Amino acid sequence: MIFTVAIDGPAAAGKGTISRAVAQHFGFRHLDTGLLYRAVGVKGGDPVAAARDLGPADLARDDLRTLEAGQAASRVAALPEVRAALVEFQRRFARSEGGAVLDGRDIGTVICPEAEVKLYVTATPEVRAHRRWLELGGDEARVLAEVKERDARDMGRQDAPLKPAEDAVLIDTSDLDIDAAVAAAVTVVKARLAGT
Ligand code: C5P
Numbered sequence: 001m002i003f004t005v006a007i008d009g010p011a012a013a014g015k016g017t018i019s020r021a022v023a024q025h026f027g028f029r030h031l032d033t034g035l036l037y038r039a040v041g042v043k044g045g046d047p048v049a050a051a052r053d054l055g056p057a058d059l060a061r062d063d064l065r066t067l068e069a070g071q072a073a074s075r076v077a078a079l080p081e082v083r084a085a086l087v088e089f090q091r092r093f094a095r096s097e098g099g100a101v102l103d104g105r106d107i108g109t110v111i112c113p114e115a116e117v118k119l120y121v122t123a124t125p126e127v128r129a130h131r132r133w134l135e136l137g138g139d140e141a142r143v144l145a146e147v148k149e150r151d152a153r154d155m156g157r158q159d160a161p162l163k164p165a166e167d168a169v170l171i172d173t174s175d176l177d178i179d180a181a182v183a184a185a186v187t188v189v190k191a192r193l194a195g196t
Contacts, residue, residue: 003028003099004114005189006107009121010151010162011070012128012135014173014181018121019103021182022189028099033107034073036086038064041072051076051085067136067146074150077105078157087111105154108165117192119185120164123174125151 005022009015016032023030036051039058043050050058063069076082087110094100094112102111108118123131129144136143154162164170169188173181 001099002095002097003116003193004094004112005099005101005117005119006094006112006115006165006168007101007103007119007121007185008105008107008109008162008164008168009103009119010125010128010154011147012132013121013123014131014171014176014178015103015121017178018119018171018182018185019101021178022185023101025182025186026099026189026193028101029093029096030101031090031093031103033086033090033102033104033111034070035059035064036090037073037077037082038069040082040086041074041076042069047076047079048081048085051082054086065136067132067138067143070150071146074153078153078159080159083159105162106160108168109163110160113165117189118165118168119171119188120168121171121173121181121185123172127174 007015007019019030039054040047040050042063043058090102090111094102108115125144125147129147132147133140133143171181171184
């Protein structure tokens with residue numbers, strides 16, 4: 001069975017948690033596409049060459065989850081040649097046998113417009129910054145500024161900007177706990193699998 005769940009949305013909206021839980025629930029494979037851009041961002045040197053040569057060791061680095069890696073990712077992600085170098089791998093993953101969940105910024109709009117399910121997971125910048133701050137610590141005001149800066153860059157770029165696909169189901173997690181957010185996503189996938 002080929003079945004793709006595309007989950008897009010801004011940083012710290014809950015995409016990662018929802019994606020992992022949905023993949024586990026349905027026995028699908030999961031790809032966190034942000035990690036690809038983070039790995040390119042932290043590798044240094046020419047980002048286009050880094051994107052073309054990306055290997056398993058780059059994705060296994062333990063410094064990919066930091067705020068700095070997120071900012072570096074969002075800068076290299078604005079380069080069309082970097083995005084182009086990563087498209088094929090993501091498309092193949094999305095349409096491989098057995099079901100796949102991909103989370104990112106452009107999965108439902110660019111990587112897999114034919115996805116069977118498209119979710120757009122969001123929350124207010126304040127709620128997202130608070131979650132990131134609980135995870136990473138530091139100065140909460142700075143985390144909020146970084147979240148807003150990254151939103152503006154991801155939404156404002158020319159190539160594959162962050163926006164909901166026209167047929168995406170919106171899940172606003174501002175007032176939802178993790179279980180409720182996951183349940184909402186699972187319900188949408190179940191309905192599509194059942195053909196309703
Ligand atoms: O999701 P995550 O915070 O790990 O993504 C890091 C950055 O990578 C994002 O801010 C965005 O600029 C970029 N990205 C992207 N397209 C994706 C996934 C991530 O442009 N599909």
